[in-house]
Amino acid sequence: xxxxxxxxxxxxxxxxxxxxxxxxxxxxxxxxxxxxxxxxxxxxxxxxxxxxxxxxxxxxxxxxxxxxxxxxxxxxxxxxxxxxxxxxxxxxxxxxxxxxxxxxxxxxxxxxxxxxxxxxxxxxxxxxxxxxxxxxxxxxxxxxxxxxxxxxxxxxxxxxxxxxxxxxxxxxxxxxxxxxxxxxxxxxxxxxxxxxxxxxxxxxxxxxxxxxxxxxxxxxxxxxxxxxxxxxxxxxxxxxxxxxxxxxxxxxxxxxxxxxxxxxxxxxxxxxxxxxxxxxxxxxxxxxxxxxxxxxxxxxxxxxxxxxxxxxxxxxxxxxxxxxxxxxxxxxxxxxxxxxxxxxxxxxxxxxxxxxxxx
Amino acid sequence: xxxxxxxxxxxxxxxxxxxxxxxxxxxxxxxxxxxxxxxxxxxxxxxxxxxxxxxxxxxxxxxxxxxxxxxxxxxxxxxxxxxxxxxxxxxxxxxxxxxxxxxxxxxxxxxxxxxxxxxxxxxxxxxxxxxxxxxxxxxxxxxxxxxxxxxxxxxxxxxxxxxxxxxxxxxxxxxxxxxxxxxxxxxxxxxxxxxxxxxxxxxxxxxxxxxxxxxxxxxxxxxxxxxxxxxxxxxxxxxxxxxxxxxxxxxxxxxxxxxxxxxxxxxxxxxxxxxxxxxxxxxxxxxxxxxxxxxxxxxxxxxxxxxxxxxxxxxxxxxxxxxxxxxxxxxxxxxxxxxxxxxxxxxxxxxxxxxxxxx
Numbered sequence: 001x002x003x004x005x006x007x008x009x010x011x012x013x014x015x016x017x018x019x020x021x022x023x024x025x026x027x028x029x030x031x032x033x034x035x036x037x038x039x040x041x042x043x044x045x046x047x048x049x050x051x052x053x054x055x056x057x058x059x060x061x062x063x064x065x066x067x068x069x070x071x072x073x074x075x076x077x078x079x080x081x082x083x084x085x086x087x088x089x090x091x092x093x094x095x096x097x098x099x100x101x102x103x104x105x106x107x108x109x110x111x112x113x114x115x116x117x118x119x120x121x122x123x124x125x126x127x128x129x130x131x132x133x134x135x136x137x138x139x140x141x142x143x144x145x146x147x148x149x150x151x152x153x154x155x156x157x158x159x160x161x162x163x164x165x166x167x168x169x170x171x172x173x174x175x176x177x178x179x180x181x182x183x184x185x186x187x188x189x190x191x192x193x194x195x196x197x198x199x200x201x202x203x204x205x206x207x208x209x210x211x212x213x214x215x216x217x218x219x220x221x222x223x224x225x226x227x228x229x230x231x232x233x234x235x236x237x238x239x240x241x242x243x244x245x246x247x248x249x250x251x252x253x254x255x256x257x258x259x260x261x262x263x264x265x266x267x268x269x270x271x272x273x274x275x276x277x278x279x280x281x282x283x284x285x286x287x288x289x290x291x292x293x294x295x296x297x298x299x300x301x302x303x304x305x306x307x308x309x310x311x312x313x314x315x316x317x318x319x320x321x322x323x324x325x326x327x328x329x330x331x332x333x334x335x336x337x338x339x340x341x342x343x344x345x346x347x348x349x350x351x352x353x354x355x356x357x358x359x
Numbered sequence: 360x361x362x363x364x365x366x367x368x369x370x371x372x373x374x375x376x377x378x379x380x381x382x383x384x385x386x387x388x389x390x391x392x393x394x395x396x397x398x399x400x401x402x403x404x405x406x407x408x409x410x411x412x413x414x415x416x417x418x419x420x421x422x423x424x425x426x427x428x429x430x431x432x433x434x435x436x437x438x439x440x441x442x443x444x445x446x447x448x449x450x451x452x453x454x455x456x457x458x459x460x461x462x463x464x465x466x467x468x469x470x471x472x473x474x475x476x477x478x479x480x481x482x483x484x485x486x487x488x489x490x491x492x493x494x495x496x497x498x499x500x501x502x503x504x505x506x507x508x509x510x511x512x513x514x515x516x517x518x519x520x521x522x523x524x525x526x527x528x529x530x531x532x533x534x535x536x537x538x539x540x541x542x543x544x545x546x547x548x549x550x551x552x553x554x555x556x557x558x559x560x561x562x563x564x565x566x567x568x569x570x571x572x573x574x575x576x577x578x579x580x581x582x583x584x585x586x587x588x589x590x591x592x593x594x595x596x597x598x599x600x601x602x603x604x605x606x607x608x609x610x611x612x613x614x615x616x617x618x619x620x621x622x623x624x625x626x627x628x629x630x631x632x633x634x635x636x637x638x639x640x641x642x643x644x645x646x647x648x649x650x651x652x653x654x655x656x657x658x659x660x661x662x663x664x665x666x667x668x669x670x671x672x673x674x675x676x677x678x679x680x681x682x683x684x685x686x687x688x689x690x691x692x693x694x695x696x697x698x699x700x701x702x703x704x705x706x707x708x709x710x711x712x713x714x715x716x717x718x
Contacts, residue, residue: 054569059595061707189700196692210413214703233695235594235633236418236704259693263632266664270629273622274594305625333555334618336592341548344573345595348420348705 058342062352064243067331070222070324077109077221078102079298079318081311082116083285088128091117092144099145102317103152109221109322112159113284113298114229114252115171117141120284120292122207129162129169132185142174142182150180155219159252159282160188160228168209173228173252178220186226187211190234200258202292204230213351214240222247222324229253232267232281235274240349242275242337247324251281260295265307273305276330276337278322286313303330417701421711423602426690429581429683436468436580437461438657438677440670441475442644447487450476451503458504461676462511468580468681471518472643472657473588473611474530476500479643479651481566488521488528491544501533501541509539514578518611518641519547519587527568532587532611537579545585546570549593559617561651563589572710573599581606581683588612591626591640594633599708601634601696606683610640619654624666632664635689635696637681645672662689 057063080098084091095117099110114120118128130139137143145158156176163172163185171188189211191204214237216225225241225248232238232251241249249271255264264281272279279301284294296313300320309320331337416422439457443450454476458469473479477487489498496502504517515535522531522544530547548570550563573596575584584600584607591597591610600608608630614623623640631638638660643653655672659679668679690696 189703190695190698193698194693230695233633233693234699234704235598236699236706239594240704262663262665266625266628266632269625270633273625274592274629304621306621334553334592336549336589339549339552340593340595344548344709345593345599346707346709347595348707350703350705 053343055342056338056340058346059340060243061346061348065245068223068245070247071220073325074323075108075221076106076319077322078107079111079282081283081285081298081316082113083315084116086119088117092141096144096148098317099148103154105319107319109155111157111250111280111282113282114160114254116159117161119290120254125162125169125207129164132163145176146180149176153178155221157250169207171208171228173226175217184215184217186215188228190230192230196258200256216241216244216246225249227251238271238275239347246277248278253281254283254294257293264295264297268299268301269305272301276303277327285315303327412702414701415697415699417705418699419602420705420707424604427582427604429606430579432684433682434467434580435465435678436681437466438470438641440642440644440657440675441472442674443475445478447476451500455503455507457676458507462513464678466678468514470516470609470639470641472641473519473613475518476520478649479613484521484528484566488523491522504535505539508535512537514580516609528566530567530587532585534576543574543576545574547587549589551589555617559615575600575603575605584608586610597630597634598706605636607637612640613642613653616652623654623656627658627660628664631660635662636686644674662686
């Protein structure tokens with residue numbers, strides 16, 4: 001009763017001038033080597049009763065990539081929920097110690113919090129910002145991350161720091177490979193501009209500039225999609241990463257005392273369950289004396305949307321095992337990744353559509 | 360620091376032959392009178408620092424409609440978590456009694472469970488199916504719904520029943536207005552075909568045919584998007600309804616003892632929080648002796664993703680108040696509906712794109 005077919009068609013046009021050639025004019029480091037991995041082409045089984053006119057492969061444009069075979073199936077991830085002070089040197093040394101401690105305990109992937117080298121405030125961002133592209137003394141925070149990733153042979157998703165680039169500031173996450181090289185840099189795409197009267201008002205856009213593109217990176221511990229905090233609210237970004245073959249989404253994030261209890265865990269679980277992949281988040285520890293009080297609750301969620309490990313708001317490092325074989329198992333049990341109705345809705349990944357020519 | 364602009368542009372081309380003229384050849388009742396309502400054009404405030412190149416209005420194709428002003432702002436909804444037996448006549452009389460009791464308590468909108476006139480099994484669907492379009496004696500279940508909606512002047516989202524149409528069977532939800540007229544009929548778009556070894560195997564597609572389009576309907580109690588059970592797993596459907604101006608999504612659904620505890624509440628809360636609207640679900644009561652054991656837990660969720668009322672698995676009717684003014688408040692506080700990156704991702708509503716000509 002079941003037939004087999006490979007789905008790779010994409011019928012959306014590539015001639016739309018609004019969708020072409022917009023993303024190749026800047027120098028953002030952006031690593032999307034989708035084709036470096038061995039690809040594990042799954043059998044695309046479609047029930048004989050699922051009409052071809054449903055076009056599940058067209059629900060993502062370009063069509064979703066098969067889940068790649070990662071270099072490692074099981075490994076330990078560490079979520080370093082760091083305390084952050086006004087002393088940048090201390091913050092860097094403190095983060096390094098936490099990373100080394102986690103590596104000593106067997107972690108192969110380290111995730112740091114959003115804005116871990118600086119207080120989280122518009123006043124602080126310009127003061128603590130570093131020129132990541134210049135490197136060296138111009139960016140002591142990322143220099144440390146590079147050195148420790150190389151010396152310990154670990155992958156680091158470096159939370160985020162304020163980045164200065166020309167006359168602009170960004171909220172940027174650097175990913176370092178086991179050789180200490182910068183694999184990718186994600187600049188927060190969706191800036192946090194909210195206003196809940198009497199509870200929470202913050203406008204990052206007063207000082208920061210938004211990033212220009214999604215960031216997904218092949219590492220020694222799998223294909224990882226990066227978002228920073230408010231980016232997690234946009235389900236489209238997670239869905240795009242899933243369609244690009246992500247095993248894991250990492251969101252450094254500092255939700256606050258209003259949105260944290262409301263939405264932090266919900267959003268992580270929703271992204272994981274809808275995309276059927278792992279989601280890891282890392283918050284700073286709570287400092288009740290700061291102007292922006294972080295919710296904490298760094299968490300690892302599995303591909304059924306299940307919380308695998310979480311914590312409260314104090315400083316701590318969580319270490320947990322990720323097993324990527326679970327992803328394919330979950331997708332076999334609940335095959336809705338292959339049951340979408342491309343005849344009714346299509347999510348267009350504009351950046352990938354342009355990059356690949358959609359062929 | 361803030362400028363005002365109205366966003367109504369749509370730059371995706373309308374000439375793609377794969378996207379045109381596919382949906383007008385069948386007789387599915389489908390009510391999408393988006394323009395019958397007074398529209399409450401909100402001021403579209405975009406931070407001066409949000410670059411125009413982000414194109415938030417293009418994140419939905421066609422562009423999202425403004426939230427319409429509903430005929431009523433506050434009203435009571437009833438979720439009738441009915442027990443279902445093998446006796447269809449009893450099921451119909453039983454549902455009528457529950458509806459009338461809820462109307463007596465002031466409910467203006469009634470939501471029934473998925474498959475409330477029949478056991479939930481592939482063996483039962485052909486036996487209990489009714490010819491809804493023929494009506495009268497050919498569909499005693501919907502005749503009852505029509506009569507009671509008219510006599511009590513209430514809106515009914517009639518859960519679902521097996522529908523026979525020609526030689527096909529559907530899982531169909533009928534919506535009746537306060538005058539007893541059938542306003543819309545939604546045929547389950549995504550059929551429930553899953554296989555979790557040793558826990559849950561079910562393939563609706565063995566007997567049922569999938570519906571051909573989304574269903575959103577203007578009623579006396581607001582604009583309501585309809586999904587049936589497994590439809591809730593597809594975030595795109597909810598996002599399409601939100602972009603069409605839905606106030607409320609109603610999902611009659613019978614999750615089971617495996618997927619229920621895993622995902623039932625999570626998915627409802629995720630759809631509500633991501634779309635910032637109300638979500639109501641209604642399950643049959645649990646019958647431990649049936650071949651398919653329903654999870655129960657009918658629920659109303661508010662536009663912050665917060666559970667407003669829920670229950671366990673026994674037969675009961677939940678009555679709760681909906682206040683649509685909360686939707687705009689939530690969207691003002693957390694304006695991510697206007698912060699999407701249309702330059703990076705676009706969700707295409709194929710049916711609406713074809714229907715409107717995308718102009």
